[in-house]
Amino acid sequence: MKQLEKILVPIDINGDYSEQLNTAIKIAHVYNSEIIIVHVLSEEAGSGSISMRKMLLDSVLESLNKINDTLKKERIITKDPIIKHGKLIENILKVATKQDVNLIVAGSGYRLKDKGHKLGNNAEKLMRYSHIPVWVATTKTESKISNIICPVDFSEPARGALNNAISLAGDFNATLRVLGVVEPVLNLSPRYQLDDLEEENTRRMQQLEKEMGDFLKDFDFAGIDYVVDIYAGNVPMTILNMIKKHNHDLLIMGTTGRSGLKRVLMGSVTNKVTRELPCSFITTKSKDILHLRFYNEVKEIETHFKKGVKLADKGEHKGAIREFTACLRINTMYIPAIYKLSEVYKLMGDEAKAIYYDNMAKELLTRLWDEKLEEKIRKHYKSSLK
Template identity: 35%
Template sequence: MKLLKNILATVDFSPLSNKVIENAILFAQEFNSQVSLIHVIEDDDLSPNMKTVVKENYAKKLQEYANKVKSEGVTVNKTIIEFGAPFERIIQEAQNEDYNVIIAGAREASKGDSYKLGTTTEKLIRKNQIPLLVIKNRGIDHIKKIVCPVDFSDAAQRALKNAITLAEHFNAELYILNVFKPIDIFSKRFEVDNAAENKRLKATQEKDFASFLDKFQLKSIKHKIEMREGNPHQEILQFIEENKIDLLLMGTTGKSNLSRILMGSITEKVTREVPCNFITTKARDITDSYFESNLKSIESILNAARVLYKNKNYEKALEKYTMALKEYPDNIPVIIGLMETHKALGNDNKVTHFRSYAKEIVKRIWGDEYLEKFNL
C-alpha cells in the first residue's frame, strides 16, 4: 500500500512555523513520508546582489528547521527558497512535484481582517487543488478525534474518504456529522405548516444520510454518526468545541458552491472560526491508499465497460464509465473510456470536454510532457 509519500511544509519563520514543522513530523512519522520545506520571499524588487544575500540568509534559517525534522528520523527531500507571491510559488511547487499534502499555518486574525486565516493560507484554500492541512496555534501530540461534516456532495464524499484513511492510520475516533437546517416560510397568501414541512424534510435528509454512508466501509474504524438541527456552520463549530476535536476535514466545494475556485460558504465560515487544525480537500485525496484498497473494484468496472464498448453497447458502457468517474475523478483510463464512448455515440462536445479535463489532470499531476504519452 502506498503511504502519504510527500509533504510540503510552508515556513514563514513566525512562531507558528514551529507548529507547522511539528505536524509535518507527526504525519511523516505516521505515514513514513518525506518532507520538503518552502519559504517564499515576497519582495521581488531587490537587486541581484541583495537577492543573493537575502536568499542565503533565509536558506540558513530554513536549514535549521530541516535539521529539526531530520533529528526526528524523518527524511527531508529538499529545502526551497523562492521569490514572488507566496501562494503562487507554493502552488507552483506543489503542482510540479508529486506532493500529497501541503501544510500551512493560520495566523491569529485581528479585528476587521479580510483574510481571517492569513492572505496566503486563504488563497491556498481557494486556488490550490492539493489537500491542505492548516495549523492553528495549538499543540497536539496525537490525533485522537477527527470530525468530517458531510452534505452528501462529491466534495463531502472525497473528504470522508480521506477522513477514514486518517482515522485508520492514527487509530482515531471518527465523527461523521450532518446538519439539518429547518426552513421558516411566511406567506400572507398561503397557510404554511413549517413544523410539518420540517418534519418531512428532516426524515428525507435522514434517509439520504443513511444512503450516503452506505458507500463507505466504516467497520474497521471507531466512529460515531450524528445528525444535528440548526445553522450548519454554527452547529459544526459547537460540535467541535463540545467533543474536543483534534482535526476537521471538509471538502472545499459542496452543495452551496458557486465556482470551482470558491470555497463552499459553510466550509469558508467554519474554517475561519474553527479552533482546531483542519484539512480541506478539493481535487485529490491525501493518500493513494483508498484508491489502492479499491483497485480491484475500479478494474472490474473498467473491464465491464470495455466489454460493453467492444460489443457496441455504448449506452451501457457510458453508464459504467460515468459510475467509475464519480468514484475516481482523476482516473485517466476512465476519462479516455468516456471520450471513446462519446465519440462512438457522436457526442463531439462531450469528447472535447473530457479531452480538456484529461489534459488538465495530466498536466497537474505529471506535467505537459506526458500529454503525448496519453495521446492527448
C-alpha cells in the first residue's frame, strides 16, 4: 500500500533547495512516492516583451528539467514540471489540491531582515494555510530522519501527529521521543500561598503523567525505539531545549489543540517553535500524513464486507461473492473476505474454488501470523452460514 502516493515539492530555483530535494527523495524511496515539481513565477515576471517572457520561461523550464533528471537518476516516479504564474502560496495550494498530493515538502526559505525569527516568510505562510501536511526541510544541516521528537498535548491533532511519528520512526528506523510539557504556576497571587503553589505544581505534574499514560494506551509502539519525557516549564522553550539537547533532526507537531493543562492554541506553540527552525519539522492539520488513505480503505473494505455477509445470510451467493471480491481489490490480503469466499463457494457446491480460497487464506496466515493468532482469526470470522 502506498502511504505517501504523491509528494509536491515547490522549488525556488534562485534559492538553496538541495536539502529540500534530498528530503523528498529519501521519503519517496521509502514509500515509492511520485514527486511533482512546481515553480511559481512572480507576478512581475509577466511584464516585458513576449521574447523576454519566453526566454525567462525557457530558462526556468531548463532548471526544473535538470531537477527532474536528478529524480529519474534516483529512480523516482515523476512527471513534467509544473510552472505557474502569480501568487506563490495560492498557486502551490491549488496545485497540491488538483494533484491530490499527500505531502508538501518545502524549503525553509530566507530570514527576513525585519523579522526576528529564522523561518522564511513563505514557508511560514504555507505551513499556516495548508490543510495538507507540510514537511519543512532546514538547510542548516544534512537532511536526516533518524531522531524524531513529537510533543503532545492529548488533543486530536496531537494524536494524528504521534501516529505519523510512530509510522515514520518505524519506516526510517529512527528513534522517537514523546514529550509532554505542563506550564507551572510561577507567580504568587491572592489565590495561592507558598505551600499552595508547590502543591498546585505537583498536582499538575501528576495530572500530566496520568493523561500521558492514558493517551499512550491507544498507540502501538511495537518495534519502535522510543522514550517518553514529561517536564514542567514554558512549552515552546522546553521543546526547543529538548531538540538541542538530544540533537533531534525531525520535529512533528499538530497545529491546533491544548498545551499541557493551559487552554491555549497549539498553533501558537507550533509557530513559536518552528520560527526558531531548530530542525526539519512536519506540521499537520486535518489530514493525517500517513494514515488517511489507509483509514479510507479500511472503511470501504468494512462496507463491502458487511454487505457481503448480509447477502450471504440471505442466500444471495453471487452478490456476496461480488462484495467479498471488492474487498480483495482494495486489499489483496484481507483474510476475512478470503475465508468468506471459501465458505460461500462451498455452499454453492463449487468445491474447487472453496479449496482455492481456503488455501490462499492459510498461506497468508502462515506468512503473517503464528498458529495461535490464526486460530483466533478463524474463530472470530467463523461463518454463521449452515
